[in-house]
Amino acid sequence: MNKTKRVTITDIARLAGVSPGAVSFALNGRPGVSEQTRKRILTIAEEHQWLPSSAARALGGAGAGVIGFAVNRSAGTLGAEAFFTDLIAGVQSALAEKRIAMQMVLVSSIEEEVATYRRWHSANQVDGVIVIDPRDDDPRFPVLRDLALPAVVLGSHASEEGHPATIWLDDSQVAHSLFDYLGALGHRSIAYVAGPAEFQHTRLRTEVLAGLGERGVRGEVIATDFSPAAASTAMRRLLSRLERPTAVVFDNDVMAIAGLRVAQEMGVPVPKDLSVASFDDSVVAGLVHPSITCITRDTFGLGAEAAAFLLEQIDAPEVLADRIGALPQLTVRESTAVPR
Amino acid sequence: MNKTKRVTITDIARLAGVSPGAVSFALNGRPGVSEQTRKRILTIAEEHQWLPSSAARALGGAGAGVIGFAVNRSAGTLGAEAFFTDLIAGVQSALAEKRIAMQMVLVSSIEEEVATYRRWHSANQVDGVIVIDPRDDDPRFPVLRDLALPAVVLGSHASEEGHPATIWLDDSQVAHSLFDYLGALGHRSIAYVAGPAEFQHTRLRTEVLAGLGERGVRGEVIATDFSPAAASTAMRRLLSRLERPTAVVFDNDVMAIAGLRVAQEMGVPVPKDLSVASFDDSVVAGLVHPSITCITRDTFGLGAEAAAFLLEQIDAPEVLADRIGALPQLTVRESTAVPR
């Protein structure tokens, strides 16, 4: 593929009859050229559709104008979770007006994720990164600090000392608002069909459910891989028992919909004999019949907030103070009711 | 944010006691250094975690190692369509092993999209782009050709002369497989709740439906903005008439689910009194009750194919021949049946 010659600052300089340095001054609005010359240069640059080479700028030490997002999920599960699309859309909305792009890669392990950060840093390819799914003793944080790569973490945990700026998602509060609601309705046996146990939010939610024990609520956790198939299996097992739970809570909406279908197939009326709820909302959760009671989080807003926070963080000399993300709301719909 | 000093090729050269040029030869596997020296240099580079600066490489004329995807959708609707997430996931799967990143931006008009391509080209920021939603007399194609920016188009139209390489999605065949199926079941009055009329696939599907007229099928098209609310409204209107259609086809799965709910609310049994189908599949479409008959496209595979094709195109000296995307399949589920 033969490349068209690009218009460079030298071309503009030649056309304007000045030195490249003068053109740089003019284009970046800094002193060193007369107003008259500046206008002339700007006009010529405009006419020839000059645009700066981000490669050259990056080489010179300037920012790349790109933020990075390394997602540690299999390509298959990415599509299943509405969370990502919403988050990305939100990030984009905050970046679009600033002419900043988002670069995204899928990684298959946390080691690969760390390697990606190193590569991005060495190449000066991104100015900062968004990190999700924080863990205890997260190996990514020391690396990010060593690289001095600005980062914003989204997670259900306050950032510890030396960790990047974090937007804290108060997952225990979230868990309370849903489990307490079910408890208040009168449910005394609640099953929680969760994701993998290593996720912080899974652990937090599990703790909250266990905490309801003292109020006479029997909680039960089933770990899955987030797939609808695993949710169906779990639901089928739960409903085949003599002692059925009266409420089942799923970690996300797709799993809840899968669970709902199993209940219908097995002739268990929802919400009459069984309440169903989800920790994740989506458009579809409100459209199925019965519509599903969910924790509604403004994921789009969260993405926008994260991106804005990251841009601040990139400009700031120090690690900024943590923030608290907008508190998710409980959206009560048709799938939950007082147990029989 | 103070930056850590990066390890450069010069550092490695100093440590190995050779010139930077020799290091470059060694690292890129080209002749000019002895095997012994090459090994020594590679070891040192490894030890010091040297990684090439893509900015410097790009400046030197090499590729950026990034492909671009400008999406002309509002941030809000991005999340609603599973298509994008699946496509992006597929693209990523094809890029990941090649260490190539995808850069994505949202644009709000085709002009802005063109401007983005110009910017990307001037900055040598991306090596190629994926283009979706082709139009007649598409203004993007001449620009891409002028810039000699490699591109792959995904669309329901053969590429015309001078257009970028295209993966052709045979939408009229797709439309046939669904509408013909409904016709064969015995439906004689079919409503098609479509997206905006300017999309080529909307037009093609509309034409196919109209073509069924000669076989005694009365078709009807309702244009919407792809939103579930619009789908609900359309469905409510259709079912309030004296002469109801016996089948309603939606452009995507979320709309179909919204329509399904309206039918249930209005007491119209699906599929007994009304068949419902969708031109877009998703996990959820198979999980709702009744599950929805859909055209199932391997969007993930399409994304992977598009990315692979684009990489080929980037390496190729000329515009490659068009390809035909994998043919979507009709997935018959519970929501369609013989009309009463």
Place this chain on the structure above:
DNA sequence: GGATGCAACTATAGCGATTTAGTAAAACGG
């Protein structure tokens, strides 16, 4: 044994921007 060739390097220019140091001319001040 001197010309030739080859291997294994080094030196250097260049990519496109920024940035600092340097310079000439104009403006200013006492």
Place this chain on the structure above:
DNA sequence: CCGTTTTACTAAATCGCTATAGTTGCATCC
């Protein structure tokens, strides 16, 4: 009116890497 400051520039170095033109030392060959 001469010294100083300011203005408006130019020249040159720099970023990290690649590529091309040299430059050695050593083996080869008639």
